[in-house]
Amino acid sequence: MQSVLAQIFGLLLAAVVLVWLFKRIGLPPILAYLATGVLAGSHGIGWMAQSHEIHFVAELGIVFLLFSLGLEFSVGRLMAMRNIVFGLGTMQVVVTTIVFMQILLLMDLSVLSSFTIATLMALSSTAVVVKLLKESGELKQRRGQLAIGMLLFQDIAVVPLLITLPLLAQSSGTEGIAWALTFALTKGALVCLLLWMIGKWVLPKVFSEVALMRTDELFVLTTLVVALFAAGLTYLFGLSMALGAFLAGMMLGESQYRHQLEADIRPFRDILMGLFFVTVGMQLDILYVFSVWYWIVAALALMLVLKIGVITFLAQLMGERKHDAIAAGIMLWQMGEFGFVLIALATKHQLLALDHASFLIAIAVMSMGLTPYLIESTPWLLKQLGLLKNPNGQWQQPPNSSTLYQNHVVICGFSRVGQTIARFLKPEAIEYVAVESNPILVQEAKAAGEPVIFGHVKQKDILKSAGVERARLVIITFTGFEHVQIVIDAIKQIAPDAKILVRMRDDSHLEALKELGVTEMVPETLEASLMLVSHVLSMSGVPMSRIVRRVSKERRNRYQFLHGFFAGDQFDSEENNAERLEYLHVIALPEHAFAVAKNIGELGLEKRRVSVRALRRQDREIERPLLHTILLAGDILVLQGKPRRVERVECYLLDGTD
Known part of the structure; x- marks a missing residue:
């Protein structure tokens, strides 16, 4: 037990140090996790033994990644992308497999080995590409949609490949292969239909009931259970766990809980994705790479040119713009994580020699490691090709933030105060979006056409969904000082220059809020006093102009005349401070x-x-x-x-x- 704890501690320590070091020198965290795996694996220092359990836990990172990806989609959006998924995706896998197979046959490899290696190279890494797209904010750009559409079909294509490779090794004939594929596709259709029914009629009711409890832990636990249930269901039917998680996320992507679900799943997704890349790095034999480095470099260059060329040609054939086609090709040039599963399967059934398997693993790991560099360099490359005149203006997008809102007002809390503010903003044509954690209130407000997001404003992902970076003003309508502190800190991390208006019960926290960066604070007890005084003076015969000047003066002077009050013989029992x-x-x-x-x-x-x-x-x-x-x-x-x-x-x- 102690040795296991020591191994895990060493792994976490190495990951922390290397991620920090790689970020300091401008390298992506994926490379840090791969380097951690190389050091920890049997081909490195060897303090972490590979096991089925570790790989299974790491695979959960892909499950959560695909679940969060599904939240970005809806059935309507997927149907709108059907030409990309089933059209471009099918052609990409088939044509890439044929091209690589012809080259491998010319190198005197057998038909079965050539087909196996070619199909491996036709697949790309969903884990790497989706993670990079979500971090860069390009998921909703056309180039990102092209890449995601082809990746979705590749994930579907893994299922018949897992069935076909053992059958090819047994040489059971085309009739047996066709029957097995038909059976697999039928199972896939049934499980997809079952998940769709559960996601359409069961999950929204479950999350509505959970949200009513107003307990963060219960909402997070339910999210994890749903993602794992969907993944386990497809796994039981012999399909990819990631495919089930994607379908569950897609069903929930149409609900009002989408943003909160993504915020809750993100910490687990990021940690487990890091562990996944560590396990990938553990499979790389550095000594073997050094011994055949020239062949590996040649294979990487060939795969880079051919896959980008095939994807660019096919995408342009379907009417896509050239720079989007090339960008999608650069995103998908690497080998994928499912390749490791297929390599192990092909080796087990003697479709691949051991040295070929080691060579492919090295190519897969190194291509994943190079992908972040190439994606980052895409604007420069397109500019050199004359396809992008102004890469900064046409390419870069604000990351991880909703583009639905611009120069708007974000209202944190949509109870009576928040709704009153919204009613005054609407006639002035000032765009606003509210964030509220009461599911019934959100449901009623959305039914009335109000722009309301379900979620907790203390989470940065929810604030990004509300576009807080581009908001002209952020209004916090609740009065709990501790809660307000957390929200202000989250806002300032995302938008340091944001103007923040806070409502408080009194002015006892005025200085503390100013230090936190609040632009203005409205103490409701003092404002109520001013309004009461205005009515008293007006009913006593004081001219209204004089009343307005007096009240305005008090507001300008930060309510100086109202800061104290007579205590009598004992303090107000309601005051805790x-x-x-x-x-x-x-x-x-x-x-x-x-x-x-x-x-x-x-x-x-x-x-x-x-x-x-x-x-x-x-x-x-x-x-x-x-x-x-x-x-x-x-x-x-x-x-x-x-x-x-x-x-x-x-x-x-x-x-x-x-």
Whole structure:
């Protein structure tokens, strides 16, 4: 047990150090995970033994990745992409397999070995490409859709390949192969139909009930169970676990919980994807790579040119723009993670020699490692080819953020206050989007046509879904200071320059909120006082213009006259932070008081952290008396400060003692 814990600790430590180091020198984290696997594997230092359990856990990373990818799609969108998935995807796999098979036959390999290797090279890495597309924000660009469409068909094509390779090894004839493929496709259609029915009628009701509990842990657990259930169901039918997870995500992608589901699944997805790339790196034999490095380089160059050429030709044949076709080809030039499964299967049934298997594993790992560089260099390459005149303007997109909103207002919380704000924004044609965690409220608001997202605003993925980077203003409508702190921190990490308006019960946290970067804070108790005073003065005959000037002055001065209040003989029982608030206290100066005949400045009240808010002398009231004002017997002072300080100052003003 201790040795296992030591291995896991060493693996995590190496991953942390290498990811940090690679990010510091500008390299993608995928390479860091691959390097960790090379070091940890039997061909490196060898402190981590490969096991079926580790590979199974790592494969869960692909499951969660495809589940989150499915959330980006819907049935309608997938049907709109059917020409890419079943048209371009089919041609890509078939033509690439034929081209590589012809080359391998010319190299005197057998028909079965040539077919096996060619099909491996026709597949690409869903894990690498989808991860990079989600990080770069190109998932919804045309080039990203082309790549995703072909990857989806490749994942479907893995199923008949898993059936065909053992049958080819047994030489059971075309009739047996055809029957097995027909049976596999029938099973696939049935399980897809079953998942569609569950996702259409069962899952929305389940998540509605879970969301009503308002418990983050329950929502996360339900998300994990759904993703694993869908993956396990397709696995039981002999299909890819990733395919089941994608279908489940696609069904839930049409629900109001899509953004929250993606935010909840992301930590598990990223961690397990890192473990997956570690297991990929563990299969690379560095000594073998060095011994045949020239052949590996030649094979990588050949695969790069041929796959990009085939994909570009086929995509243009279907009417796609040339630069999108080339970009999609660059994304898909590498070998895929399912290749490792097919290599193991082909080796087991003696369709591949051991040295050929080692060679293919080396190509697969190195092509995955080179892919992030090539995708990052795509704009420069297209510019060199004259296909992209301004790569920065035409290519780069804001990553991981909704493009539906621009220069809008984000309302955090859509209860009564949030809805009131929305009702005033709508007539002014100011675009807004609200984020709310109450599922019933979200359902009712969406039914009324309100732009509301279900989710918790403390999560950065939810804020990105609301397009907080491009918002003109973010309004936080709830009053819990601890919760508000977390939300402000998340907002500032995404959009450091965002303007934030916060609602609070009072102004006791004003300075803390200013330090956090809040633009404006509205204390509802003080605003209620101002509105009440406005009505009192208006009903007392004071001109409205004078009332407006007075109220505006108080707001400009940060409610200075309203910052304290008279406490009476005991503090308000509802205040939990009474010692942090300042109060108003009235003192009448008798004839022989210590402060009589002295000006306010020489009494040094500021050093005692107590201020004179007002002075009443006979029938005249002076607000904020100046420091050189001399106090007279009979003056009534209104002091502001914390209770204990005010008590000490009262003793000082009366008899000169602290």
